[in-house]
Amino acid sequence: MRGEKTTTGYGITVKSVSNSDGKINVLVEETNPDKNSVLSQVVTYPYTIIETDIPSCDIAVKNSNGKNYSYYDIERSLPPIIGISWASGNLKNIYKENNFIFLQIENSNGVSQFFYLNDNDDGKNKIKDLKLDSNVTIKYALGTPQKYKNNSSFPLTEIMLPVDKSSFTDKNWKDLGYFKNSDKNMQWTLSYDNELMKENINNSNIYVVDSNGTIIPTQASLTDDKKSIRVTPLKPYTAGETYYLFIATDVTSNIKVSNQGFRMQFQVSVQ
Structure with a gap:
């Protein structure tokens, strides 16, 4: 999947899947609209789905221009994740129609996106703490869309409420310092003495928020030696914005501290 695009005309296809010495190489081709094309000004989410039998090994994804994409390990015991994306914004409305609950999220550019979940006990439990006009982070699947008032909506899988900004100064969190970097895709590596x-290692124990407390989509993964954690943004950080990385003590029982965990403030410098 290529993420959110502001017009039609974008595409992505898988050209080949090959096995090279135990490493699976996936080659994808991305297409962009011609600069002179007349395009519909609607938000689109280009993606493609393939199914192939592959062993449990390293997977590398590269496009025809040579750009490499990260692959995040999926537990083989879990259902395969076909396509996952994220959205953050202001919760404008909640609607119910045809046994579905629809959420309208407006991003910082004033563009609305719609997401849905089933109108059952599980769905109602997911939205029970939501308040209109609050900033939320949505994790959703690029699965079968549903229509709501001619708007395509994607299946919602997780809702994350903003963090209380008092946690930025709460003394129950131990500060690890302040860092500044020019890389909008900076990856943090957290190292420990023991496995x-x-x-x-999950989004409840390790998470990044912006200065408003909005959860920033990240992926926390354990390295092969099981002594380090990599925290990678799933969307580029914004230059000039201040962020906070929180690491709860639940990550490991090897650290004995009398607080909730660790907090690090960082910023992406303006080029």
Whole structure:
């Protein structure tokens, strides 16, 4: 998937899948609209789905221009994740129609996106703490869209409420300092003396928020030696914005501290 595009005309296809010495190489081709084309000014989400039998090994994805894309390991015991994306914005409305609950999220550019979940006990439980006009982060699947008032909506899988900004100064979190970097896709590596348990490496224990407390989509993954955690943004950070990385003590029982965890403030410098 190529993420959110502001017009039609974008596409992505898989050209080949090959096995080279135990490493799966996936070659994709991305197409962009011609500069002189007349395009519909609607938000689109170009993606393609393929199915192939592959062993449990390293997977590398590269486009025809040579750009490499990260692949995040998926537990083989879980259903395959076909396509996942994220959106952040202001919760404008919640609608119910045809056994679905629809959420309207407006991003910082004033563009609305719609997401849906089933109107059942599980769906109602996911939205029970939501308040209109609050900033939320949505994790959704690029699965079968539903229509709401001629708007395509994607299936919602997770809703993350903003973090209370008092946690930026809460003394129950131990500060790790302040850092500044010019890389909008900067990746943090957290190193420990002892091995960590994979089930503790999740978005509840390790997360990044902006200065408004809005959760920023990131992926926390355990390295092969199980002694380090990599925190990678799933969308580029914004230059000039201040962010906070939180690491809860639940990540490991090897650290004995009398606080909730660790907090690090960082900023992407303006070029």
